[in-house]
């Protein structure tokens with residue numbers, strides 16, 4: 001998905017899926033229909049969230065040719081408000097209004113024998129898919145049953161809640177917003193770039209999200225900026241149920257040491273977090289509830305060539321979070337929770353899409369999904385991907401000389417994208 005697009009994940013149709021749907025419906029993909037379809041699905045999605053239970057499970061399936069035919073059958077028969085039903089119906093409707101699509105759909109067979117053969121072929125094909133589809137549906141139902149408890153916890157954790165996200169304009173922050181909106185949360189966000197914020201406002205207006213998605217300009221490193229942005233959006237701190245401290249920068253050193261980079265990185269990644277907390281914690285202390293999610297990094301466990309400022313700032317952030325949790329417990333504020341998330345690499349602007357990073361980085365939407373599942377389950381700590389986390393722990397425990405010799409080789413071949 002485009003990393004600056006607001007479309008809700010289960011209502012988004014990527015170009016590969018569009019091509020798959022075209023193949024399934026015997027239609028020719030059209031570059032002019034695809035954007036109209038995306039726009040229609042965006043509006044429908046926003047008016048029909050949240051989607052719960054097994055319906056949501058089906059909506060999250062990324063189909064292949066077989067499962068698409070099963071989804072087609074079952075959403076016709078039982079799950080009529082599932083996004084896949086809207087996607088298939090909208091495909092047919094939009095292609096019908098297009099010259100090529102209309103001709104393709106109104107193609108008629110001639111000759112009685114041929115027509116009867118086609119009817120027979122369709123009936124046998126449908127029956128065959130129906131029988132296979134029964135097994136498929138049972139399999140999906142059992143799989144859903146296994147994870148149902150977690151799904152319910154996730155739905156309870158976010159539906160109807162107001163969540164503040166810092167660094168909302170792109171990357172992980174925006175992916176988290178899309179998923180939170182799909183789960184029925186109200187999302188409030190801040191970041192700096194005016195053009196991206198304007199685009200998000202337009203997307204939200206086009207989708208008809210209204211008050212459910214609000215964004216404002218703030219540099220988290222500036223004292224008081226988050227509070228000001230919240231009041232400009234008409235949001236009181238006590239209304240916010242959860243904050244995701246996500247805004248962050250990563251700038252490589254130009255030389256061996258670069259005090260300006262270190263200062264600016266700490267201002268955003270550490271002081272920015274403190275400023276955000278300052279805007280909310282007094283109100284949360286009074287109401288006795290709240291949840292802080294810190295987006296730290298696995299990089300906080302060891303140094304790396306040229307990104308010392310970033311890794312050190314994330315180490316400080318994780319420790320700040322740990323200490324905050326202790327303080328909350330000491331003050332018996334047990335209903336204010338903290339979650340520290342330490343991801344490996346995620347495909348965003350922060351990471352270069354080449355070399356080792358390309359293979360190790362996970363898709364930003366998958367990352368957002370995993371983070372929200374962990375937060376929904378009430379985890380106080382979450383590191384992912386698991387293999388990356390294990391590797392990081394192993395590296396951190398290596399004898400120091402060996403670790404430094406190895407890391408200086410591995411990380412020096414990679415250049416980290418500038419902000």
Ligand SMILES: NC(=O)c1ccc[n+]([C@@H]2O[C@H](COP(=O)([O-])OP(=O)(O)OC[C@H]3O[C@@H](n4cnc5c(N)ncnc54)[C@H](OP(=O)(O)O)[C@@H]3O)[C@@H](O)[C@H]2O)c1
Pocket residue numbers: 166167168169170171172173190191192193194196218219220221245246247248249268272295296297298342343344345346347348349350351
């Ligand atoms: N990508 C990864 O591999 C990875 C791995 C581990 C952890 N993380 C963490 O995940 C978080 C999100 O990173 P990302 O990969 O999504 O990076 P990204 O694509 O560069 O996005 C960073 C976001 O933070 C905002 N931001 C930056 N400085 C800000 C400031 N001073 N005030 C307000 N907003 C600010 C940016 O918007 P503006 O520029 O418009 O302000 C942008 O929305 C960061 O904390 C990062 O450290 C990322």
